[in-house]
Amino acid sequence: MEKRELVILGAGPAGLTAAIYGRRAGLDVLILERGMPGGQITITDEIENWPGVQHASGQELADSFRRHAEKFSPEFRDATVTSLEVRDGRKVVVTDKGEIEAEAVIIATGANFKRLGCPGEAEYTGRGVSYCAVCDGAFFEGEEVAVIGGGNTAVEEACYLTQFASKVYIVHRRDSFRADKVPVERAMSNPKIVPVFNSVVEAIEGGEMVERLVLKNVKTQEISHLPVAGVFIFVGTAPNSGFASSLVETAPGGWIKTSPKMETSVEGIFAAGDVRDTFLRQVVTAAGDGAVAAMAAYSYITEQLHLQKVLFEPKRVNALFYSSIDEAQVALVARAEEWAESKGISLTVVDGYRSLRMMEKLGVKELPTAMVLHEGKEISRARVSSVEDLEIFCR
Numbered sequence: 001m002e003k004r005e006l007v008i009l010g011a012g013p014a015g016l017t018a019a020i021y022g023r024r025a026g027l028d029v030l031i032l033e034r035g036m037p038g039g040q041i042t043i044t045d046e047i048e049n050w051p052g053v054q055h056a057s058g059q060e061l062a063d064s065f066r067r068h069a070e071k072f073s074p075e076f077r078d079a080t081v082t083s084l085e086v087r088d089g090r091k092v093v094v095t096d097k098g099e100i101e102a103e104a105v106i107i108a109t110g111a112n113f114k115r116l117g118c119p120g121e122a123e124y125t126g127r128g129v130s131y132c133a134v135c136d137g138a139f140f141e142g143e144e145v146a147v148i149g150g151g152n153t154a155v156e157e158a159c160y161l162t163q164f165a166s167k168v169y170i171v172h173r174r175d176s177f178r179a180d181k182v183p184v185e186r187a188m189s190n191p192k193i194v195p196v197f198n199s200v201v202e203a204i205e206g207g208e209m210v211e212r213l214v215l216k217n218v219k220t221q222e223i224s225h226l227p228v229a230g231v232f233i234f235v236g237t238a239p240n241s242g243f244a245s246s247l248v249e250t251a252p253g254g255w256i257k258t259s260p261k262m263e264t265s266v267e268g269i270f271a272a273g274d275v276r277d278t279f280l281r282q283v284v285t286a287a288g289d290g291a292v293a294a295m296a297a298y299s300y301i302t303e304q305l306h307l308q309k310v311l312f313e314p315k316r317v318n319a320l321f322y323s324s325i326d327e328a329q330v331a332l333v334a335r336a337e338e339w340a341e342s343k344g345i346s347l348t349v350v351d352g353y354r355s356l357r358m359m360e361k362l363g364v365k366e367l368p369t370a371m372v373l374h375e376g377k378e379i380s381r382a383r384v385s386s387v388e389d390l391e392i393f394c395r
């Protein structure tokens with residue numbers, strides 16, 4: 001099986017930033033991407049909150065991220081990740097193009113649009129129903145369209161659509177938008193934008209193409225029809241984490257839980273960007289996460305290297321492998337270290353639970369195990385359960 005140091009899943013802002021940091025730290029980096037590098041921003045026309053760039057289209061910013069990452073020569077591969085597994089302590093990324101074993105993995109697969117789930121939505125997708133204003137807005141020149149949603153994306157994309165449409169309704173279930181103040185003010189001062197508050201879409205109807213929305217007023221329960229030629233749905237996002245959801249711990253909705261170092265519940269697997277259970281999902285936060293994840297992955301990988309150094313380089317090593325999740329073994333290690341110090345014996349303690357790769361390399365199957373190595377070669381080994389056992393072994 002192909003073996004790599006750091007495999008990054010997804011080439012959006014988080015994955016591309018992780019690739020820059022990973023390569024600059026000297027790691028071998030492979031990025032797997034199922035589409036075009038760049039991620040979600042490629043479908044937005046306007047980004048004006050990436051520091052240092054006052055205005056750029058999403059595609060421009062995505063292109064500059066990709067070019068920047070390419071400068072450090074990570075390997076880009078066009079592949080869809082179908083599952084992430086741990087087999088005998090090894091992290092295996094399964095893709096439609098084969099399997100890859102990785103020392104460390106960063107999940108940076110971002111998020112995707114949520115569907116409304118109403119009748120007509122699936123039927124009319126591509127025939128008037130869209131999730132991308134930049135991709136499809138120009139098809140609605142001079143027509144009336146509706147945007148569904150009330151967050152930043154809905155309000156900003158509604159403004160973008162006024163370049164083409166004669167009128168843009170923003171249908172929102174609440175009585176005010178939850179988007180930030182600046183985009184809301186911009187939208188409300190645009191004469192082509194008409195908010196339709198307290199309303200939900202019951203159905204999308206038409207003939208060959210979309211012709212109308214069936215709306216329900218959530219306060220009065222009144223049903224009405226809104227004639228539109230296009231419906232742009234921006235009602236939130238869901239994480240692209242299904243391939244790993246049975247492996248790593250997730251929050252409700254499938255968002256991956258991480259530590260501040262972007263560590264998931266599985267050692268050596270990190271997550272960054274929109275796929276994470278986090279407060280803010282933006283380009284700037286995704287990029288920040290990517291940087292942290294790459295540096296945490298670097299420490300993790302080099303820790304493995306450190307173990308190799310302390311175990312294989314010295315002339316003689318007395319090693320004690322134990323499990324840090326077993327209280328009795330933790331106590332034994334404390335006593336063993338005390339004993340070794342009192343006797344002036346050098347003892348290298350290795351947490352086998354966290355260093356499965358090293359255990360495997362040395363063929364250690366049970367814990368605690370003591371081992372004597374001479375310049376990396378095994379001289380002897382024994383199962384130990386007390387300091388007395390260790391004392392006899394080290395004689």
Ligand SMILES: Cc1cc2nc3c(=O)[nH]c(=O)nc-3n(C[C@H](O)[C@H](O)[C@H](O)COP(=O)(O)OP(=O)(O)OC[C@H]3O[C@@H](n4cnc5c(N)ncnc54)[C@H](O)[C@@H]3O)c2cc1C
Binds near residue numbers: 011157
């Ligand atoms: C319409 C719109 C407008 C936006 N406007 C702004 C804005 O103005 N400012 C701002 O800061 N943010 C904006 N955002 C949010 C911003 O785009 C995201 O926060 C950011 O892209 C997250 O980056 P990411 O790398 O975590 O994930 P993504 O950008 O989602 O990238 C994930 C990548 O992983 C790939 N992938 C997913 N699953 C797999 C798989 N199984 N195998 C292989 N590859 C996979 C995807 O193809 C994608 O390229 C906007 C988003 C949208 C949709």
